[in-house]
Amino acid sequence: MESLTLSDVEQKYYSDLFVYCDTDNTKKVASNGRVLDLFRAAQLPSEVVLQITELCGATRLGHFGRSQFYIALRLIAVAQAGLPLRVESLNSVKDLPLPRFVVGKNEAEAKHAALYQDTDSQGLYPAPGAALIPRPPGRGHQNKKGPPSSASLPVHEVVQPQAPSIEPQPEPTSPVVSPHQSPPTSPASWRKHKRQHSGGNAERQPVAASAGAVWTHFREPQSVPVTGDGMWSSHSPPPPSQESWVSFTADTPPSSTLPAMHPSSVQESTTIRTLASAATTNEIQRQSSAYDDPWKITDEQRQYYINQFKTIQPDLTGFIPGSAAKEFFTKSKLPILELSHIWELSDFDKDGALTLDEFCAAFHLVVARKNGYDLPEKLPESLMPKLIDLDDSAEVPEPAADVGFSSSPVEVTTNKSPSMPSLNQAWPEMNQSNEQWETFSERSSSSQTLTQFDSNIAPADPDTAIVHPVPIRMTPSKIHMQEMELKRTGSEHNHPTSPLLAKPPELPEETAIKFVAANTVGEGYSSSDSFTSDQEPITRQRSQSGTSPEALKVVAPPPPPPRPHPSHSRSSSLDMNRTFAATSASGQPQASAIAYPPAVPPRPLPTQTSVPLSGHRVEAEGVAGSGAGLTTTSPQQIPQQPNFADFSQFKAFAASEQPVSLQEGDKHSEGGQLVVVDLCAQGEKSLEVAAPLRSVKSDGPADERPAASVSSCKVSSGPLAPPPKPIRRRLKSEDELRPEDEQHGPQKSNVTAAVLAAQPSIPRSVGKDKKAIQASIRRNKETNTVLARLNSELQQQLKDLLEERISLEVQLEQLRPFSHL
């Protein structure tokens, strides 16, 4: 055989063809079947084919080597040119157009016919062969592409890189170009098809479908014969590709339409264009642009996808559930692994459902895979959900061609076999589809929700839910505590509940968590506050100790203005019972008392009030004893809370105010239960048990308090018996729960101690003179107010501590599991 000199275009074209025929990927021998198919596609008489075969030496060799193949191709071109077949003509003929091959016309045609109900498509069908041939190398009429084709060459050249992918490729630009054997001609044909507007080109596409996009691309650049190439490519994909393509989709026609839309069919589209219209230049341009993004979805393709989407989900803005999508894509007969990978790529927001964009991307990928293109590792940009709107893409102006080129890898059409039937129906609506497409495009950019990765953050710590702002002990806590206690006792006695009611407004802004506690405490405080206006100093002292409650209700050290306490109206009343009954309630009010002015200097409380108060106080102390320190009864109650460091003071104070504490106890009853108790105890006992109380208080926390409190309670039980006991218990429990409150306790205890200290003297004097009694009563009232306030503060602190304790317990529980290590 004489050597064959091929032009560059021819070289490329031939090599592409060879690769196409190289089913065994031997790179040296083209499978006879393919070659023969190819030759058949050349639409040459069989004798000519035989002659060619003989001439090229294949007959001799028994197979088509590369050189033989090339020679054969050349001869085909010669034959198609109408020139006699001669060996000499191999090189002698110049400007020989590239051999043209008709795509598996029959199949393609049939499919297309079915597919394209549109006149366009149908128009295409009738002339699949003709369309295929449209590019006779030298024939100008059909070769409108001639010049354009040459012009398109560059484009094709550009595209070429994709083509070369035919050889073991790699990827020049299109990620998927791996068209070895059955390059998705269908895409090409489809592409053509999609060029409906390009008229006859549509036919090409279907026909070209078989050719596989790659071929078309490939051929195009080959210049003149480009058109022929396009055609050839379009049909070259012989049955195998078509078949494969067809197999994917039950109805090829539908798929064929897709390929038309498929960008990969750019080549074909280009060819078609040239055939159909003179808009080749446009095509070329498109192709070039398409080339840049091989994954772009053509308009037609997208329309097809949209139609398919509708079959599953009528609402274009809705989702396709994973199961439905799975069924749909399973019909493509791709391996599950690949489908899984496609899903991973296309489900952009990882929600297990496909939006229209995601669906189109997935469909596109399936088509590409079907056509032999490898799946990309990452979703191509053009397939990203946000790029739904094809209208906007530059491709719009250029019909499929570009798209075809770019997406050559993807035989969009074919793949959704299930959709095929619908496609058939859908196709007739091609025109409508445009509308839909438009609408779709409007929607498209919609809403692709970007990845919504739910951060699987470890379950929120239970702790996070519980916010325990550690109360900040304000400076005036001590004084405040004292005042609180005093007031608390007073308020408790008078009106346990009222302080509570009055208090809430005080604490609204305080820590939310401690709100409840604060409220209650606050109420106590408020009651106490209102009770003793002149006890502000006391409350101030107490506030120092009552950090948390104070913080809650009084942000600043300055004690809050005294608040009217309903209890205050009764403050004068010595209804200790009521006070004690509401001891718990008054606890909160007591807290508010903290805001009151600094604790009133301890004065000898009237024995009457002091007695009960003292009793309570003792109880409170007893309760607080162990830990919370809240109780330390009366003055001690406060200290029991860690924050209350003024307990000692309170003690003294409480003691001194015992006579009055009764009244206060009432008020404070709601407030710091502990304090209330203390106060009550103080009130009760101050007179009687002042000394013991004091001793109790001085004893400090825990141990003796319980005993003292008990005793004091008993002593003071008199009128206050019932209330103190429950209070005591409460105090105890609270104390245990609030180890942190001990700090407060001491503070308050100081105050109370101071108060109490002053009290012992009161009882003696009380019993002496009426006036003295009255004075002591007054004093007791004041003390009560203060104590009530203190009580409320203490209770507030107690609650804070409780919450802290709870949080610690939660943390402990959390840590517990790990202790299993």
Add this chain to the structure above:
Amino acid sequence: MFGDSIRKCLAGLQGTQTWRVGIAVIAKENYPLYIRSVASQSELKFHYTVHTSLDVVEEKISAVGKSLGDQRELYLGLLYPTEDYKVYGYVTNSKVKFVIVVDSSNTSLRDNEIRSMFRKLHNSFTDVMCNPFHNPGDPIQSKAFDGIVSGMMVQTG
């Protein structure tokens, strides 16, 4: 193992340490869904380590689950340290377990780093589960998941 340790040392010297000896995903029924270990180093030992760690995981699950219910922490922490490795566990609410085995020599690997690794694993695993083409109980064959695991295995300090 000697070679492995040497390799690790060398890797450490080079700055690119493969701390994570391996990562495994175990299904609810305690069969592996995904196992990946670094290089080819004693895969058998790695598998064995993972297998034995399942007992510890089960113990933790049963102990914690009863008391706290769904408050149970997904991150199980250090399951048990061996002379060569430290094994960390993480269990999802569907009783799928993740096990990470790291070198004992990686002292700079903090607990929160392990937690974040588990979090990423869990996220990736969730994505895999969302794939309708993946049947729960099948071995995980997701490239994305592979990518994430590989990235985690070759992380540098």
